[in-house]
Amino acid sequence: MKKERNCQELLTYLSDYIDDNIEDEALCDEIEEHVEACETCRIVVDTLKKTLYLYQTSAKQTVLPDQVRHRLYQRLDLEPYLPTDEES
């Protein structure tokens, strides 16, 4: 029972934990020890980290298409400043 209640309590800190953003060292140690011992929480931490990794990887695939950049510079009267292929 105690272990299960700890899972619930520690879950609220997981987002800060994976950001390495918990200032309370004792709490950080407690989470680390818990995650090492608790398979369920380990999976939640690992899949949470993987979730963010996948979103960040997918975001890098979104680039500004050349045509969209061109029309943006046109609209802003910045055409002379359009980067050439060599520059971009």
Next chain:
Amino acid sequence: MSERENTQEPFSIQALREGDRTEFARVVEAYSEKMYRLILKMLRNPQDAEDILQETFLKAYRGFEDFRGNAKISTWLYRIATNEALMFLRQKEEPKVSIDKQALADDGQAYNPMKIVDWCCLPEQELLSSEAMDYLDRAVDQLSESMRITFLLRDLEGLSTQETAEVLSISEAAVKTRLSRARMHLRERLSGYYGRKLDASPIDTPHHGGNTLEGSRS
């Protein structure tokens, strides 16, 4: 605040205030892709995203005159882009709940993960397939507006908690709460999706589908 005080800023605020085209072009080049990505993820329609991208920089150009340099230019641009995109979304469809009610829901009860499946072992090509990428986008769409924008700014654009709070004019504590709930919700959605992929794959995992926190609510 004078330009000299804002030493982190790579652009001349004074030149931008005076309407310097070269300096403005440098800002556009530095941030157009970032703004486009954020707006596209919010609107999910390339044509709409292009329109709002143009509006964002037009507004910025006109607004530099009054820009005091209290925030970083990037933070200020994110704020304009976010407001323009949100305004566009609100004009397009009637909001079903008020912002206050929504914020209440976002900051409400703790989130309980239900899907405990270790899908991290799936091959990269499966995790990053075009079908999976589409699913990732749709999962973000299902977040409430405030959770979605917080997640996009913090985790996709890499803004700090403080910068995100400045862009959205909310407290850092509210950013953390919304981000935590958004992340946990997305983890849950992805666990359902990749869990099904795991079912269909020959990879053997001892943790597959077994555990749950469901019984541990106090």
